[in-house]
Amino acid sequence: MALVDITSMFEAELLEAFKKSGYPAYRARQVYLWLVKGVKSFDEMRNLPKSLIGELKEKYYIAGVEIARKLVSKIDGTIKYLFRLNDGEYIEAVLMSYRHGYTICISTQVGCKMGCKFCATGMGGFARNLTASEMISQIKEAELDSGIRISNVVLMGMGEPLDNYENVVRFLKLASSTENLNIGMRHISLSTCGIIDKIYKLAEEKFQLTLSVSLHAPDNLTRSKIMPINKKYSLDDLLAVCRFYISKTNRRISFEYAMIAGVNDSDECAKRLAEKLRKMLCHVNLIPANDVDFALGSYKKSGMERIKKFVNILEKYGINVTIRRTLGADINASCGQLRRSTKTVEV
């Protein structure tokens, strides 16, 4: 029988399983507290009888990530981790310092199926989904290694969170639970390329997290060229679900827009974007696109002058807009690039 990932379980589930095996409730509680503490093996659970430890080993495993490489930016202290998983796969996470505390950007999948043309992760292919415990473990390991208390989490690393819906929702519930990481939903952001049916589902959960939608283009023609997912879910349908999401949660949506020279950064694009987002409770986050070293030599970031002009137009139309600060520029802090280079080295 396949072993069960015990760190992804809610305390209530553990309690239920223990009851079935004839163990008293307080044993489930003890095990849960050890897991929250971050033990790596059942042998570390010192207040349990040997017989129970033996039984746990037969049924469960403790999933976790370990640091394979670590890069620290000399410019701003941003830390990029390459984590190795139990099965030898690699993922990345980035720890950044902001005025309001420390934010970690974590991965939700090993790779990604969505194939966005400008994204190193998308070009690296897909291996598997991460479990909730592997998402939690990225935060714990980073805290342990850096000695930093992380206050904000963004699901913006490798992978498409809504393509791993069940595990991500489980992660959100575990991470925000006061007994576990105790990171409030308002301190968590989830970024998606726009998987519409899952956004409808997420809206019903009424989480108070921030939803970021990677828009990157103001029309179907441009968006489909750089984001294959747009051929399945059109831009207007995506904006319709965003409006639904806002009405359900009362939360402002953040639209990500990577500025790629000559592709989506013209005045015309800015006007079209403003038109599409009119009267919506939203915020536009412009990202100077990271140049990525693979195949797409023709995709380059827009110049700062162009970006500022774009901002001016959006502001003229009353759209709330900011330009994202670049962090960790010297360590390729955007996700996907380290795993790619590691894979290349290993081959």
Ligand code: SAH
């Ligand atoms: N799959 C999710 C979350 C992970 S990607 C999503 O697509 O939203 C996190 C963010 O990085 C997305 O907004 C994505 O579009 C952006 N991104 C990917 N490659 C980039 C690049 N080369 N330059 C700028 N932003 C990039």
Ligand code: SF4
């Ligand atoms: Fe996947 Fe997001 Fe990269 Fe697109 S941008 S390939 S959805 S990780």
